[in-house]
Amino acid sequence: MGRVRKTLTRPAVIAVLVVAIGGMGFGLYWFQPWKLWQDETVDEALPGVVEASVPAAAARPSEPSEPASGPAKPSDPAEQPAVAAPQTLAGGELISHEHATSGTVKLVRLADGSHVLRLESLDTSNGPDLRVWLTDAHVTKGKAGWRVFDDGKHVSLGRLKGNKGSQNYLLPKDVDPSSYNSVSIWCDRFDVSFGAAELTRV
Template structure:
């Protein structure tokens, strides 16, 4: 009786449907990413961390800092990168930590740098600049696709240091937060408010 049942066309259809469903579920949720990490260690900008460094008067013997002479760091002719704004990540759907900072490079362009990022891996993760306010807890999970945003690309890795070019013309006065956004499930893994450096 069991052999007849196994040979029935409906049984094969059911097996095929279950197989396709399982394959789709694996593709959609990608559960293996929960237990795997992608480490990225890109070279970040050598920027100052003290008021003296921010004003362009950094001692030339400071370790890891490029001398600038008497040129103010914020001037168009500055020869070193300058931090424009920064913020610490807060956790949303997944535990997330690290620092986000907008850096103006010596040639006047901007880039977002993620310093010491540590979050979960996941499917279809993107890096967005947004005009939405960062909220803690579940209230902040789904707000970032409600307003204006600029996508900087797919997340390169869920851990480590990484940088993303900010497209020319991006309104950094309005887009004052950054989120690690899961496009597939429309949820923020973590986000940071970008506060002007001073």
């Protein structure tokens, strides 16, 4: 027992133990394996439905006014609010790359002219440093996700909010959505796609 204690207290052995423990800690931080068993669910509604009231005078010619005490008029469809709905420009189905991935993606133009990328019913693995990318690459089934989408033109829309659910990602104003063909759930730490979808124009 004394010999073992003496061996463990030698400077070289202590240095090796420190390096081993440090390396183990760095490996856990870098790979974050516990995330494979931790799901983050995000459910967001599609933004951007704007109501604009149509003035009655513009909708129909003026009519004689009724006394305030007169019977109430039934609502006129011309006076109902007009709803400016978001418009889907492109969409596609997510396929699996490095991890099993499913769900749909939509490229949507909102009433104010801005664009959002919407992930619906997303189901993929959690992982370190996951991002949502728009890319100019084409998606091929059965092809590995390593170093595919970072070879060409791509733009990051930010960190993945959750590995499950429906969520929205606003495109920067200087990004032309027509310049991109696909969407990738991209692990920036290991340069690999968890899953991707080809964008088909509507």
